[in-house]
Amino acid sequence: MVMKKVGIAPSLMCADFINLGRELDVMKAEGADCFHVDIMDGHYVPNFTLGPDFCRKLSGYSPLPLDIHLMIENPEEHVPLFAKLPGAWVSFHPETVWHPLRTIALIKSCGARAGIAVDPALPLSAIQDMLPHVSYVCVMTVNPGYAGQALIPQALDKLGAVAELVRERGLDVQVEVDGNVSWENIPRMVSAGADLLVAGTSSVFDGKADLGANLRRMRAAINTALQAARL
16 A cells, blocks of 8 residues: 655744754755745734745745745735645635635736645635635634744644545645644644645754754654554
């Protein structure tokens, strides 16, 4: 049996910016699948993080795709700044716009893979009709805005429900999980059906081992979880 592929998306808001080039090289060498880039505006979430200039520099430095997570109000006004980058993935929170399908179409028209990000309080029923139009769904298992938060337990149930819905409908949609992707939670998230894990301070950037060792540990944990779940 061919084992399912589960990807790793290191969260760059947790990286060492002083040594970012070196860390990007390590992440690529250790098989990271893409770079997760959180864009926060201080309005939709009470924090400020990265921006379009950072993404342009990053895109020019590394061939890995940028998984750009827009945690901002009025995302449709800013989509072209990010979605026109080569190979970009762009997700947004659908409750931040009046017409989410228009925003999805705008992302696609700029040449990017379109995704939606699901806040822990947003019900599954609110996103079902969007699923056929996107390439991926980012299921948040913490409240958006900060690294290092505790897992919201019921969010794991939502992760499983989204993965099951995608399977039932036969959709070509990746299910990403973002929030407290810890050594303890990785097996539970893989078992629930996650296709892509956003890795931050709870795992690869925990500071307890070097980045390369933690990435290898995470890949091993994923493979063990896949074997246990027979996925």
